[in-house]
Amino acid sequence: MNRNHRMCSGLLMVVIMSTIILAGCKSGGNKAPKEDLTVEVPKDNATVYEDIKQAERIFNALPSPLESAMLIKSAGARFDESLLNPVGSVNKYVTNKSMALNLGIYTCDLSFASLYEQTQLIIDYMNAAKKMADGLGILKAIEQSTIDRLEENINNSEVIMEIVSETFMNSNSYLEDNGQPAIAAMTLVGGWFEGLYISTQLVDMKEFNGNKLVGRIIDQKLSIDILISLLESSKGDPAVDELIGQVNKLKVVFDKIKITTSPVRPEFDQSSNTTVLKSEVQTDMTPEVFLELSKTVGEIRNSFVK
């Protein structure tokens, strides 16, 4: 009886340990801060279930570099190569932080070049992103075969976007799976800032009112708390702490913009088999606040690429 009891307890311990390990942060997402990490041996499965239920997982999803670039294009913006981080800068980035930020930045630039069918730039920026991924030790994120495939399909924008999406997923899944969520977060932050930087630089102040791109920039206020939350899940890492300080400065400016949204009404459109989320929004960004935002974004982005 005692032996059986010990075996059962041991087995239960193993199950609990495996659950805790398997449910750990390595597999993506962040643990909710409320979770108590103290390990106790519960008496029965019901208690195990209760503990699991409390172990909520939180994902903070920033727009990916590809989505950021797509948003710029959908706003009707023009392509301007001078706004991209030059590929010649790749050798400047030797720390994990600078490589992670610039992996995101180069991936955003690559996406931007892809959407505007800048064939030579696509290859150049894929190589720059590869250099950053290699530097971070991300295995098989961007292989030579990927570059070859890109070259073979250089005039097929659909395949190019597929490749860009795939390489970015390879990088961030590798980082998440290998216990490097801080690096994964910094990559996303780099891409997000690059998209915002390019957008702010492309706004023509003579056409400020009613400018679609300005609307897109205002929309980024909706992501600032997600960004902070993403970084705070790796708080304590000096590189991340520095970024939190910079993002908080940007938040101060974003907080000057008011966004008022009416309640969302889902309506199903049978012809397209799609739900339309209807709502009206009002915003109030002045040109002065925009210039302040643009300056702050520029300063932060330039600190990433220097």
Add this chain to the structure above:
Amino acid sequence: MRLLKILPILALFLLASANADAQCKAFAKKVCLPELASYTHDGNYHAAVLVEGEEAELYKTFYSDMDYRIAICGEDKLPNIEFRIMDANKNVLYSNKEHDYAKTWDFKLQSSQQLKLIVKVSSFNQAGDTPASGCVSIMFGFKMKK
């Protein structure tokens, strides 16, 4: 001495965890990615090993000029995966439970919104059994509005 007995077990489970993560990525790519069909995958990776009854939350901003598809997939060994989409005021905008646990949802927005996605692995309701666990992957696809 006791520690010496526990350490190999711990090492074994760390290895199992790494393996589970790699399997999750393969699952996300092979099973969930095709669910996006003609939508372009945004490139972000959200996958985790979840256990029966466990919930995950995801926060994301969606933009007005895009058409979106959300795909949520769970391994076959898991019970149904429920997901709900809520707005900032916690109003439920969609629940796949009312659509026979559909894996995908297509939508577009009149104005950009931050939405909350709640994913829950339902339960087999078999008391006393070891809870089932497996990969759950969340993917977003988009295309420019026509």
